[in-house]
Amino acid sequence: MIVRGSVMVLRQTLVRLRFLLWDQRVGNPEPAVEVDGLIRRFGSFTAVDGVSFAVETGELFGFLGPNGAGKTTTISILCTLLRPTAGTARVAGCDVVKQQGLVRSRIGLVFQETTLDDYLTGSENLRFHAVLYGVPPREVRDRAQPLLEMVGLASRADHQVRFYSGGMKRRLEIARGLLHAPRVLFLDEPTIGLDPQTRVHIWEYVDTLRQRELTTMFLTTHYMDEAERCDRIAIIDGGKIVAIDTPAALKASVGTDIVTLLTNDDAAARAQVRRVFGIDGDLTPEGLRLDVRDGEAFVPRVFEHLTVGVQNVNVRRPSLDDVFLKYTGRGIRDADQDAVAQSKARMGAMARRG
Amino acid sequence: MATEALRGVQTPTTAEPLRREGPLRRNLTTTWMVAVRELIRLRRTPSRIISGLAQPLLFLFVLGAGLKNVVGQNAGAGFDYIQFLFPGIVAMSILTSGLMAAISIVWDREWGFLREMLVAPVSRASLVLGKAIGGGSVAVVQGVLLVVVAPIIGVDLSVGSFFAMLGFLLLMAFALVSFGVVVAARMQRLESFQMVMALVLQPMIFLSGAIFPVRRLPEWLGVIVRFNPASYPVDAIRRIVLPGSPGLTIGGSLLPIWSEALITLGFGLAMLTLAVRLFSHTD
Numbered sequence: 001m002i003v004r005g006s007v008m009v010l011r012q013t014l015v016r017l018r019f020l021l022w023d024q025r026v027g028n029p030e031p032a033v034e035v036d037g038l039i040r041r042f043g044s045f046t047a048v049d050g051v052s053f054a055v056e057t058g059e060l061f062g063f064l065g066p067n068g069a070g071k072t073t074t075i076s077i078l079c080t081l082l083r084p085t086a087g088t089a090r091v092a093g094c095d096v097v098k099q100q101g102l103v104r105s106r107i108g109l110v111f112q113e114t115t116l117d118d119y120l121t122g123s124e125n126l127r128f129h130a131v132l133y134g135v136p137p138r139e140v141r142d143r144a145q146p147l148l149e150m151v152g153l154a155s156r157a158d159h160q161v162r163f164y165s166g167g168m169k170r171r172l173e174i175a176r177g178l179l180h181a182p183r184v185l186f187l188d189e190p191t192i193g194l195d196p197q198t199r200v201h202i203w204e205y206v207d208t209l210r211q212r213e214l215t216t217m218f219l220t221t222h223y224m225d226e227a228e229r230c231d232r233i234a235i236i237d238g239g240k241i242v243a244i245d246t247p248a249a250l251k252a253s254v255g256t257d258i259v260t261l262l263t264n265d266d267a268a269a270r271a272q273v274r275r276v277f278g279i280d281g282d283l284t285p286e287g288l289r290l291d292v293r294d295g296e297a298f299v300p301r302v303f304e305h306l307t308v309g310v311q312n313v314n315v316r317r318p319s320l321d322d323v324f325l326k327y328t329g330r331g332i333r334d335a336d337q338d339a340v341a342q343s344k345a346r347m348g349a350m351a352r353r354g
Numbered sequence: 355m356a357t358e359a360l361r362g363v364q365t366p367t368t369a370e371p372l373r374r375e376g377p378l379r380r381n382l383t384t385t386w387m388v389a390v391r392e393l394i395r396l397r398r399t400p401s402r403i404i405s406g407l408a409q410p411l412l413f414l415f416v417l418g419a420g421l422k423n424v425v426g427q428n429a430g431a432g433f434d435y436i437q438f439l440f441p442g443i444v445a446m447s448i449l450t451s452g453l454m455a456a457i458s459i460v461w462d463r464e465w466g467f468l469r470e471m472l473v474a475p476v477s478r479a480s481l482v483l484g485k486a487i488g489g490g491s492v493a494v495v496q497g498v499l500l501v502v503v504a505p506i507i508g509v510d511l512s513v514g515s516f517f518a519m520l521g522f523l524l525l526m527a528f529a530l531v532s533f534g535v536v537v538a539a540r541m542q543r544l545e546s547f548q549m550v551m552a553l554v555l556q557p558m559i560f561l562s563g564a565i566f567p568v569r570r571l572p573e574w575l576g577v578i579v580r581f582n583p584a585s586y587p588v589d590a591i592r593r594i595v596l597p598g599s600p601g602l603t604i605g606g607s608l609l610p611i612w613s614e615a616l617i618t619l620g621f622g623l624a625m626l627t628l629a630v631r632l633f634s635h636t637d
Contacts, residue, residue, distance in 0.1 A: 101475045113469075114466055115467055116466070118465065119394070120391065120394065120395075124394070128470075129470070131380070132384055132470070133380075133474060133475065134374045135374065135375075136373060139373060
């Protein structure tokens with residue numbers, strides 16, 4: 001296990017090194033995604049309000065934000081499905097407005113909703129995709145089989161997609177999104193509504209592929225653990241980028257630790273803490289929540305002054321959820337529940353229609 | 355599991371870009387693939403073939419038998435009503451399944467596959483053309499299956515007239531699917547489908563001369579029939595299958611069959627052009 005692990009790491013380093021050298025020979029590496037002053041209005045409503053950022057080649061870039069924050073609009077512009085009102089965006093080295101066709105052939109898309117043909121088999125769906133993207137049949141033969149094996153669908157490739165489970169469909173879509181070796185793969189909520197085990201598997205595949213193909217990944221998600229995997233994260237709210245950095249730096253930017261005290265009388269404890277330390281706590285079902293600098297040092301001090309009995313103490317560093325809360329005023333999970341509810345409503349509507 | 359699968363997997367990195375085909379070849383193969391997809395889907399949904407046959411056969415044998423004695427031999431030169439009805443029913447089946455095939459675009463939109471096609475780096479024209487060819491072929495398959503009943507009702511089809519009819523069926527199917535794509539291009543929901551059936555398909559069938567002869571119609575109806583693009587292939591197919599049928603006239607002069615072919619082709623090309631235009635502006 002250890003040997004295999006270190007071989008993997010070594011291999012990954014070598015691939016990256018080779019890629020770096022190769023790129024340097026060619027010249028200054030261009031960012032995979034480069035957005036400058038992007039604006040999109042719908043009538044009087046401004047969905048995207050002057051967004052600028054860049055994604056480096058090979059990066060796993062997380063794009064987070066509450067529903068209606070301008071996330072989908074931005075992605076639609078990057079995928080050439082929507083024209084910007086103002087500003088520019090370059091994806092895989094091409095302008096999304098002036099070189100629409102080139103951008104399209106260099107990106108891969110995995111949407112929230114499945115876009116497979118149910119009456120075609122898994123491998124027919126792949127072949128159809130290859131035709132649309134001009135991948136010659138010989139190359140398809142070389143690529144389709146390994147990709148199917150990687151997502152664990154090789155044995156089901158000749159079954160019609162309507163007999164697949166939700167997780168299998170999603171894995172097939174990821175394989176399909178990579179079939180034409182895109183430089184940038186857009187993953188819009190790729191694991192929404194899937195069970196935890198399937199999500200873990202899908203992420204294993206995505207990581208493997210990232211190491212292998214050095215594809216830049218542009219991800220939107222409502223799952224904190226998925227956001228945690230990103231090299232960098234941008235948080236968009238109200239059409240503007242409110243924060244952009246590595247997950248670690250974003251968490252550090254919160255500045256405080258979270259101390260949770262479960263006491264015999266949380267309300268009394270809250271009043272005492274406010275009087276002595278001047279800190280306003282929040283009453284939560286888990287107990288009294290206090291945002292303080294250096295939580296470990298704070299705990300003994302708070303114990304000196306509290307007269308109510310303490311049952312449980314918890315000190316933790318800020319999570320990405322806290323980061324999200326700080327910059328948008330909402331938790332990631334709140335947004336997630338909205339999204340799941342939406343997707344359920346959509347499925348229900350489809351079932352009724354079908 | 356993933357690492358297991360990894361060993362032995364050899365895929366290129368971005369350092370060695372994938373070879374791609376040029377745009378012309380890509381668009382042509384896309385048209386072909388979109389067309390083939392229609393036939394694959396037809397083969398995998400046999401119920402569609404059966405229900406596609408049920409309606410025309412019901413019309414032919416029930417309506418035909420029921421009205422045969424009422425109409426007597428007045429339908430046309432020496433044919434009974436069932437025989438008169440037969441070519442009309444074949445054309446009707448083309449009309450129905452052609453329009454249905456085109457409407458499947460709305461189905462694709464609903465289930466997402468349309469999006470897979472629309473975000474790809476191919477021209478909308480190659481998608482629409484593929485749909486017209488594929489949908490047209492599906493319609494012709496359905497129409498040709500009906501020819502089996504010809505001997506039962508006493509219609510003699512020579513090999514020559516069979517192929518002439520086949521040609522017209524292809525032409526008509528192509529025109530009708532293109533027309534259907536124009537109708538479907540702006541349709542967002544399957545619910546609109548009922549409306550299309552009631553407001554487009556049924557009037558087109560009834561006013562095409564497929565069910566009754568158009569010679570002795572009131573004048574205003576006769577005018578509408580001549581504005582219905584489906585009337586011309588219906589008339590041509592009837593004259594091929596039942597030689598000696600009276601045929602459509604405009605201003606008192608009989609239309610030659612080749613001019614009816616031209617009208618159908620012209621209508622089809624106009625609709626195809628319009629369909630491509632409409633589709634280029636949807637997202």
